[in-house]
Amino acid sequence: MKLESLALKNFKAFKCAELKQIPRLCVLVGANGTGKSTLLSVFGFLKDALTDDVPIALTRLGGSRGFQEVRSRNADGPIEIEIKFRQQDASPLITYTLAIDEDDGRPVVAREVLKYRRGSRGQPWHFLDFEKGRGTAVTNEPEKVQSENELNREDQALKSPDTLAIKGLAQFKKFPAAMALGELISSWHISDFHIQRARPEQEAGHAEHLSKEGENLALVTEFLYKCHRDVFDKIIDRLKHRVPGITHVDAKTTEEGRVLLRFQDGAFTDPFLARHVSDGTIKMLAYLILLYDPRPHPLLCVEEPENQLYPSLLTELAEEFRAYADRGGQVFISTHSPDFLNACKLEEVFWLVKEDGYTVVKRASDDAQIVKYMENGDKLGYLWKQGFFEGAAPQ
Helix, strand or coil, X not given: CEEEEEEEEEECCEEXXXXXXXXXXXXXXXXXXXXXXXXXXXXHHHHHHHHCCHHHHHXXXXXXXXXXXXXXXXXXXXXEEEEEEECCCCXXXXXXXXXXXXXXXXXXXXXXXXXXXXXXXXXXEEEEEEECCEEEEECCCHHHCCCHHHCCEEEEECCCCCCCHHHHHCCCCCCHHHHHHHHHHHCCEECCCCHHHHCCCEECCCCCCCCCCCCCHHHHHHHHHHHCHHHHHHHHHHHHHHCCCEEEEEEEECCCCEEEEEEEECCCCCCEEHHHCCHHHHHHHHHHHHHCCCCCCCEEEEECCCCCCCHHHHHHHHHHHHXXXXXXXXXXXXXXXXXXXXXXXXXXXXXXXXXXXXXXXXXXXXXXXXXXXXXXCCCHHHHHHCCCCCCCCCC
16 A cells, blocks of 8 residues: 555644655654644544444544544534555555544544546546445446446445444445455554563464554564564564674463563573563564564554664664565654654655644655755754754754
8 A cells, every 4th residue: 555645634733734745654753742643643543443433433532522632623624534545556546535523412424435536637436425324335346447337336324323434334345445445444553562561471372463562572473483484583683683682582382371572692591581671672673573574564653663772773773664665564653863864765754843723744855955955965863953844843
């Protein structure tokens, strides 16, 4: 998947904002409180709304006040999210639009549209169009339709107006467009890694992907060791290069059926457990397992990856995020680190600023002064520290 644009209306700090021409690696900077976490939370919100329901997603993001807290302050009208993306570079441009409003104090899906654009001319074809639980959906497979006249539309009614149509229809193969989008969003990974969640012993089980909070780190390590030894060896080689003394990592299952994550220091005979290693070591291992996943997520969001890591490691880490994106998994990162930003390319960086109480998104490559400095060999992190990202001073 390649997300090309994201437009927000009435979504917390974003009264009206849009990111265009989004690169495969998208890095967000800005002062505290400008909305970096909020922007990344959009993807988590969409995933929660799909896997659970809209009211649950609103509560997770806005607390007990739900819709009222998520909608921008002093705003009227619905919360609106629009994403434009392509499944492959040569695929049609797909637009998914979601508008959420209140009806008698309860959140409802006011409008939900999924449409495909063929070429640069003409109107896009609507494959799904719903309002408050009722609408039409197309049963054709999108890539097999040559003319809009060939579209087979069916009227459908959902069980509740607060349910996403792509959630309800994705359960049926007869609605391939809705099913494809549902599968895509459900496979996004919004990282909220907690080091202390990754340390404890785990009950024996099976896990192929690192979870949101990382509590299954030992299980994924074990899976890679058994099923993808080449990937596992690559991860350990990079970990040894970055963490002095570490020579090996493994996951051992005890007689009691618990999985232990063990680290070997070359200076000692016996390995030691995860609870005894540094925060930085645990976090670096988790990032390497995430970034060398044999099946990368189509979209990955990470907040402030620099935390607990030595500054000199951030250049390599940025390069690995970029390599992950190049393999097909688009990456969104927020950062407060000039060292991480120094490793970013001009076209990869956006910065957020507050104007009249709401957040505005700016692109580094649109600023003529920043472009000129970069042409003369400067680096983005240094320019940020020196105040050339107006309204986005590092803190």
